[in-house]
Amino acid sequence: MTDGETSSTLQPFDAPTIPKRHRAFSLSRILAITSNTLTELTRLKVFYVLLVFGLLLIGSSIFMAQFSFQQEFQILKDVSLGAISMFTSLLAIVATARMLPRDIDDRTVYTILAKPVPRFEYVVGKIAGVLLLLAISTLVMAAAFFAVLYLREQAVLQATAKQMASAPPDQLADALRAVRASAFNADLIPGIIIIFLKACLLTALTLFVSTFATSTIFTIVVMVFIYFIGHLEATAREYWLTAHGSGLVTRVFLAIVALLFPDLQAFNLVDDIVAGTAISMAVFTKTALLGIFYTVIYTLLSVFVFYGKEL
């Protein structure tokens, strides 16, 4: 065999042909599932919700022109933050509820799990996709809200300056200060972050319910009940821990509510923030940590139940 023959028959060293060692955890695999989930949800036109939000903002700001500027800003902030809270909660529940059942119906889950993808990564990737969708939606809605608030503030400032053109400068400055104080408030930002964390919690809880649910409808109905009960959890908890005169059945029922359900009222801070209550760092941090704690726990429980699910 000549040298020339050897070079033509021997395969050159090629690194990619050597099989890679499978890693138990891969961030890139999770990211691939996350981006895929986000693309899937985007194709379902969930961002049309943002259009509805925009129309609501414009509509309400036109309608409120008949009120005084304090009333107008109060209602604008209430409606906008209420809408952000409602849309993110709805998105969180509906988008997550259909995620696992759809993948099972479409058999996508078999294709993914047939590959060396652990179920943990699949679940984490899926929930991260929904959380990313929620983050984008919250950011866009918050930006639209602040833009409308700013535009209205500028319009009211101009009108006030025009009306008070002949007033002494200190009176004019007072009036303009009052307008500014009624419009933007820096505490609105932590308030919106808390709304987002509440949506994250609902996403993780919906995912947990959907791991043992039999259909999407079932998950959504259960989550609607959980949503209402979660808002009553604090009342049930206080009654259970402080009232002594109630019967055994009532106490057992209250204990179940207090132990199994999250306290969703803890995340409704924006109502009071809009009213002018300042949010301290302690309140924000503790509330945010509670939200993160719930999200992590429910995600881990979802992974645990999903590992035992027969597919």
Added chain:
Amino acid sequence: MTRGLIALGVLIVMGLLKLPVERDLATLHRQEHFRGVEFNLDLREKIGQLGFIAALSGFRSIVADALFIQAHAAWENTQWGRMLLLFRQITTLQPRVLLFWDTAAWHMAWNASVAAMNDANQPRQALRVKAQREYFALGKEFLERGIKNNPDRPELCEALARLYKEKYKDHERAAEYYAKAAALPEAAPWDRRFSAYELSYCEGREREAYERLRSLYNEGEKERLPTLIKRLNFLEDKLAIPQDQRIPDKLLKR
């Protein structure tokens, strides 16, 4: 099945762990004036079933705004009874919004009371005056409840002081509430001055009023406003203050 039961067990253990954390957080929220509304039968009766459900879902501010718009429409149609009912619901749902307490009190003590006095359907003046006094009392009640719910805010104390001054002509109570407002953080700079002005109209408290006005006068040019000088001059005459202790005459000619 086994995994489901284990998950339930974990949820119960987690529930036991989270209880003290959630209770502490709820206490902290209340201390910092969050969660001012208790969800109980009383609230349910006040705001109706639909309102209660909406409030339960975390949308009490939107429900309150919707009721506020209804109250605005009721005002345009001069339906004072309906307005009273709606404002009671609104302030129950949003006790931390000063605007709602203030607007409710203004409608009752100023608008409804004037409408009652001008009521063409009521020929007896005594009854018109009675109705007017009742609306004053309703306005006062809104402000008093508002202050109870917002003890850290000066605006409602100022509004109640104005109501005592303008509607009840009770300068002593007006002075008291202006002083209360002045003692709170973020109070308007004129609250102290207004409190002293009102006190200067109270029989028997002239000396105290004089000392407070004089103390304000001594703070400098910014406080030496025409009304303050006028009231000081009045008290100097009334209390027979020696000429050498009186404020300079030239300020009178401002």
